[in-house]
Amino acid sequence: MTTTSSRYQVSIEADPTVPIIRMTRDFDATPAELMRAHTDPELFARWVGPIGMETEILDWDATTGGRWRYVARRDGVEFGFHGCFHEVGDESIVQTFTFDGRRGDVSLQTLRFEDLGDGRTRLHAQSLVDSFEGRDQWLASGMETGVDEGYAKLDTIVAELR
Amino acid sequence: MVARLAEGDATVGELADPYDVSVQAVSKHIRVLTDAGLVSQSKDAQRRPCHLEAEVFDLMTSWIERYRHQAQERFERLDAVLADMRSDTRLTDHHLEEGAAS
Numbered sequence: 001m002t003t004t005s006s007r008y009q010v011s012i013e014a015d016p017t018v019p020i021i022r023m024t025r026d027f028d029a030t031p032a033e034l035m036r037a038h039t040d041p042e043l044f045a046r047w048v049g050p051i052g053m054e055t056e057i058l059d060w061d062a063t064t065g066g067r068w069r070y071v072a073r074r075d076g077v078e079f080g081f082h083g084c085f086h087e088v089g090d091e092s093i094v095q096t097f098t099f100d101g102r103r104g105d106v107s108l109q110t111l112r113f114e115d116l117g118d119g120r121t122r123l124h125a126q127s128l129v130d131s132f133e134g135r136d137q138w139l140a141s142g143m144e145t146g147v148d149e150g151y152a153k154l155d156t157i158v159a160e161l162r
Numbered sequence: 163m164v165a166r167l168a169e170g171d172a173t174v175g176e177l178a179d180p181y182d183v184s185v186q187a188v189s190k191h192i193r194v195l196t197d198a199g200l201v202s203q204s205k206d207a208q209r210r211p212c213h214l215e216a217e218v219f220d221l222m223t224s225w226i227e228r229y230r231h232q233a234q235e236r237f238e239r240l241d242a243v244l245a246d247m248r249s250d251t252r253l254t255d256h257h258l259e260e261g262a263a264s
Binding site for chain 2: 008009011016021025028029034036037043046050123132136138140
């Protein structure tokens with residue numbers, strides 16, 4: 001199945017000169033609404049995890065200098081993630097991100113919500129990792145999560161929510 | 163390093179130059195990539211430039227495409243949550259207007 005149900009597609013760029021992944025994606029929402037969906041733990045847990053995984057927030061303080069920790073679970077397998085909220089502004093978030101399976105690695109994530117007017121917002125997300133090897137592993141990790149498993153399920157969830 | 167080779171062939175020295183790494187470290191990394199069949203080094207020339215095999219391009223492209231798929235899925239869930247937030251708000255406003263208990 002394809003993801004043609006959405007009118008907005010994400011674009012991704014892996015910078016050849018610095019170990020950065022950049023993404024942009026438009027939303028039918030205001031910057032304030034997008035900010036809330038990123039900082040309210042209950043809302044965040046509903047969309048962040050891969051399909052088929054349950055996200056449990058263990059620690060959450062979405063303020064400048066705050067921290068976060070959550071686990072994603074499926075079939076008794078757990079993946080933990082944690083980091084700090086370095087700066088939470090009105091229309092931007094700067095935070096660190098570490099996968100507990102690779103504790104020495106940390107990426108710096110910058111999210112910016114650009115108001116496009118008419119209730120639309122463009123998300124600019126940038127992840128800076130500490131090496132090209134780390135960046136390429138990050139990109140490759142998408143291969144292990146079984147992306148083909150659940151487009152049908154996703155369609156159902158989206159339909160139920162609407 | 164793979165990203166640099168994706169732009170064109172380069173010698174070990176050229177690969178080490180822009181980064182704060184030793185030629186030895188780069189050589190070691192290139193050896194691993196060569197053993198894995200991802201990089202080849204021409205034997206004849208003195209420079210022995212490193213060459214990225216075509217399948218690596220395919221691999222990089224497929225990594226990015228998979229990652230894009232995953233991000234797209236995640237953002238579509240975010241779309242649904244945002245739509246939900248709006249309908250919750252409308253519902254609450256509606257209830258308030260009618261004076262009904264939520």
